[in-house]
Amino acid sequence: MSVKEATGNDANVQSPEDATAEGLDPAAKPAKAGKDDSRTDMVGKALGLLVLLGDEPRGASASELSRRAELPFSTTYRLLGSLTRDGFVDYEPEGRRYHLGLRIFQLGQRVSNHHGFAGTALPILRRVTDQTGEATILSVRDGQHHLTVNKVDGPQTFRVTSDPGHLGALHTTSVGKALVAFAEDGERERLLGELPLEPLTSLSITDRNAFRAEIEQVRRQGYAVMDEENELGMRAVAVPVLNSQGVAFASLATAVPVFRLSMDALLALVPLLQAAASELAARLPQR
Structure with missing residues (x-):
């Protein structure tokens, strides 16, 4: 029509x-x-x-x-x-x-297909969700936001609302923190100094020194967490998808409602996410 x-x-x-x-x-x-x-x-x-x-x-x-x-x-x-x-x-x-x-939307889908986020990444995301029973999310950085490029929902009734095409904050999300922490050195410093640290919940990081310390911790441990900082009642863990220079061109996360998984149980999924991220890094165009 x-x-x-x-x-x-x-x-x-x-x-x-x-x-x-x-x-x-x-x-x-x-x-x-x-x-x-x-x-x-x-x-x-x-x-x-x-x-x-x-x-x-x-x-x-x-x-x-x-x-x-x-x-x-x-x-x-x-x-x-x-x-x-x-x-x-x-x-x-x-x-x-x-x-x-x-x-x-049609153009966005073509871009997603071109970068392999739809075809190549989807089976990997589905495999992670099959093992966790929870939502698996793949994001990239879009300026001062993260962009959800693919997501596989779990079988549970209560689901994550971050659908493909969603733009979210970098400082309040696990995928965003992973993208900042493993950005190129100069770009990471720029983001640490310029990102607007607006609170989305009472637990959001709004102090610039505290955010810098959080990003340094993410770099040390190799994963990022979100515990009701972006949305009350939700928590997530994310790992970077790294290119050959060690720079994140995407990030991969598992997101859950707080009543379903504790933070310790969520962190136990990090090795699974890291293995999937390594597979994505080998298969996706690193743009």
């Missing part, structure tokens, strides 16, 4: 109320781009809007995106219209909010 068929229109992706509120005629044609809006510049702005939408799982209005991107509303409105027509963005008329579209 085309975007036009799904939405019932092809150009009026912004509600009349939104456009009128911003002083625009919703029936008017988009203004032509000025000299400052070169094709390359507009592509960059459109990509910036997609990145912002990726950080908003509940979506965002055109006005909110305009403010966050520091773009004129007319420019934001025009770009969102183009992105919606091409399927990169979906528009929700009821809430007047935009969301990432199916086209983005």
